[in-house]
Amino acid sequence: MRQREVNTRLSTRPAADPPLYRAIVTGAAGFIGSHLVEALLEQGHEVVGVDAFTPSYPSVFKRANIAWASAHPRFDLLPADLNELALDEVLCPGDVIFHLAGRAGVRASWGQDFVDYSRANVEATQRVLEAALKRQAARVVLASSSSVYGDAPLPMQEDGPLLPVSPYGVSKLTAELLGRVYWKALGLPIVALRLFTVYGPRQRPDMAFHGFIDAIAHGQRVVLFGDGSQRRDFTFVSDIVTALLAAAARGEPGIPVNVGGGSSVTVAETIAIIERLVGRKAFIEQRPAPPGDARDTQASTDRLETLGALPRVGIEEGLAHQVEWQLARVRGHNASGTMAPSPPGERVSEGRAAHVLLYSHDTYGLGHLRRNTTIAHGLRQRAPQLHITLLTGSPVADQWPLPEGVSLVHLPPVVKVGPDEYQPIEPRSLSAVRAERAGIIASTLLRLRPDVFLVDHAPLGMKGELALALQMAREKLPSTRVVLGLRDILDASEVVRTAWEAQGLYATIENSYDQVLVYGSRELFDVAHEYGFPESLVRRTRFTGYIAKDRGLEPAVRGREAWSRARRAGDRRILLMAGGGGDAAPMLLAALDAWESLRHLLFGEAVVVMGPLMSPTDRAAVERRAHQVSNVQVIGSSTTVLSLVAAADLVVSMGGYNSVVEAITARKPLVICPRAAPRREQLMRAEIMAGLGLARVARLDGDGDAAARIADAMIAALKAGPPSTPAWGTIDLRGAERVADFLLGMTQRISEPVAA
Known part of the structure; x- marks a missing residue:
């Protein structure tokens, strides 16, 4: 049986079949905001x-x-922070905005902390109003405060004196006045509610x-x-x-409304x-x-009564509900404070x-993406009934072969343009895209409630x-086991140590x-040793071997169908691979020059695979050069x-x-043309493989x-031929099956939670 929630169901008294709209709630995770979100x-x-x-x-x-x-x-x-988020990219025409975000508290608003109140309550409000105006929001409901009255005569009338006695009250009154001028001068429909x-x-x-x-x-002492x-x-x-919802439905723009009268004691x-x-x-x-x-x-x-929200x-x-909730938190019971039913699709762990x-x-x-799809393939091979979901920011994920039964959740794509610098592929601000990605990740995790959450490469993700x-x-x-998967090499040891220390990784x-x-x-x-893992982390680290993609993950194509010309005696087939292709044009152009210079020694065909992420400019340059060289297919x-x-x-690749x-x-036979900057990862990997006799650099x-x-x-690589059996045996290529077995083992047991 589902454990009873530790409070009552929120009654919002909506009108029958209220018209539906898209609501934007700022301060959504706060005390009031989270209840409003659930009611909506x-x-x-x-x-x-x-x-x-x-x-x-x-x-x-x-x-x-x-x-x-x-x-x-x-x-x-x-x-996201409203002072950094490009909110106009989030809004759509006709949205209803509930602006609850801000810095609360009277006593902390004195002194040097007032700058935070100004930023959160005034500057953020102005940005919300500008975005609402630009995107033609249907209405803005602004959460103000009884602090705007100060010691005004009782009962406090909306049209009475506004004489705040704290910097906090000043900041809330300023936000109200901003809303008023946006309504009077620019016609933005705003309803301010003064909450008591x-x-x-x-x-x-x-709070008290x-x-x-x-x-x-x-x-303890009170x-x-x-x-x-x-x-x-x-x-x-x-x-x-109830009052917030009523203001959105029936409030008169430009007319503030008190929300109080529950109990004056x-x-x-x-x-x-x-x-x-x-x-x-x-x-x-x-x-x-x-x-x-x-x-x-x-x-x-009086105005609240007219609004129908007394x-x-x-x-x-009310205090009985709050006491029950707080005491349940002390006892460790379900004390989320939710007053709404279970969300659709919530997973039940049993069975x-x-x-x-x-x-x-x-x-x-x-x-x-390729590494995670390989792992997903290994998991499905061993457990066909397993549910697998890929969270990916790749813009070409839909074009990539996925194992049967694997679901995709897309993140808005961004591209790395420099050290810790990223740019959205679509014409949007990074602040909005980063916030959307973070929200999708967290929501997907909570909705799916997976047994295992495997993160590839970046412990904190992008930004x-x-x-x-x-x-x-x-x-x-x-019950969710969280696992970090790292490549064999990230970068030079001193670079990784410095960066991880600075970022708190x-x-x-x-x-x-x-x-x-x-x-x-x-x-x-030895990643753990080279990157200075503490002993407690070393004990939680295991090496799996290299993850090699199984042939069953992609469509089978016979060799003579993959190459355009039939092989003649003495012909060599040279494959020039660019991976994703984002930075591979210099390598491909140099490799094409190399192929042309060897025409008197080598006969056959070269196939160039540019990669789906190569820019149009680079793609045109590679195609133009390839057309100048005989026996090249692009x-x-x-x-x-x-x-x-x-x-x-022979394979030539980065x-x-x-x-x-x-x-x-x-x-x-393999020739590696490694990238040496901004990270040395490729060069380090190439030198290790060359030292094993598995590649030329x-x-x-x-x-x-x-x-x-x-x-x-x-x-040299063609003369040497394929790696010898002893050389080939020096590298462990069974990583995919080991990772799959390990993750499946995690789905069948619950380990001790990570120590706090």
Whole structure:
């Protein structure tokens, strides 16, 4: 039986069959925002949530708040700062925006921290309004605060004096005034709601009731500012959500509305209620009232009544819900605070087939995608019933052969243009694309609830896009094993050590990953030693051997069909491979020059595979040069590379992992033309393979003629022939089956969680 949620179902009192719209909720993972998101989803709306997960209070609370919605198929999460996100790229005409994001708290707004309030409450609001105007949003509902009134006469009238007594109140009033001028001057329909002291499940830990309940439950002192006689208009969170939805449906633009009137009681009275609910007496430590706190608040509710959203939850009932939620958190029960039903498609762990989720950022080349598809193929061969999903940022993933039954989830593609510099392939800002990718990853993880989550190469993904997903996995998916797969070589040891230390990746791997798999051989390059793994991480690292693609993963093509001309006696077939092709044009041009220079020595045909990621300019240059050389066939890209390799007498390629492994697996003479910058990975791999007698190296950098070096290496490789049996036996090529066996073993047991 499903465990009962530790609070009540949120009642939002919608109109019958309310019109559906696309809602944008800023501050979606916050106290109020997360409840609003769930109510919108329950009503059938499509929702995009934006949240920066700022450290104003522990982000673990926010991740718990939004976990339910993140698994919902009609919810997209964008973990991003509104001051950095290009929100106009997110919005669509007709969207309804609920702007709840901001920096809360009266007491912390004094002093040097006010710059954060200005940035979060004023500057971010202006950016939201500009984006809403540009994209013709249907409405903006702006969450303001009773703090704009200060010590105004009671009950506080919307048209009465606005004299805030704290910098926080000033920042919220400024945001309101911005909204007013955008409505008056530019016609942007904005409804501001002035929220009065909100409480309920998921209340922030810095807020009064949260602190009172925790202190009383633990027998600690309750810090009371003032004498307790001050009155507040306490409003339960479900009533706030009802008002937000009503403002979106019926609010009059430019007319602010108070949201309060639930219970105007003294602080001392609320402490007495909490004592009764918790069953313990409060030990009160009284302190002077701090600057910025209004003495009393009480909302005039005439406009709220007209809106049809008067509060329904009284203080006794509301505090009972919050106490139940907080005490359940202390006991470790399900205390997500969700007030909505289970999301569609939520997986039940008992009796289901195992599921493996594989991620690759795919910001450059095809290596990560090809490696993960090879692993997926090995898994399906051993466990046909296994569910496998690939998360990929490759723009050509749909063109690549996938094992039967493997699903794709696409990430918006980006391309690496420099060290830690990326550019979206589509005309969009990196901030928007990065946020969308991070949200897709986290949501897919929570929706699928896989047994194993395998991350290829980058512990935090592109620009940290995995951070939220990894945190969610630890906190919400204790049965999911998280595994990092690393290539045989990443870069020079000192470069990797320096970068990982600066980026905090050692701590990330230790805290977020259960296992590290190295797709190589410890004897050839000891990744754990070279990159300075701490002993605790060394114990979780295993070397699998090299991952070689199985011929069954791509369509079978006979050799004579893969090459355009029939082989004559003495003919040689030379295969020039560019991998993904993004940076391979210089190598292919030099190799074509080499082939032309050898026409008097070699007869036969050269086949050039340019790769799907080669730029149009480079593609044209390679095709133009190939047409000037006899007996050359040019292929844009191929999904039957293994067949081409199998029929070749010599392979000339760059030094990428997959190209090298495919040629060595086929036991072909191999010339590697490695890239030496910006990373030395290819050069290091090439030199290791040459040292084993498995390849010749022809460097493209350095003095002299690169084409001459390639030509010399081609002649030497052909004379030497295929690698000898002893040489070939020095490399372990059984990585794919070992990785598959290991991951399948993980789906059949639950290990101890990663130590915190």
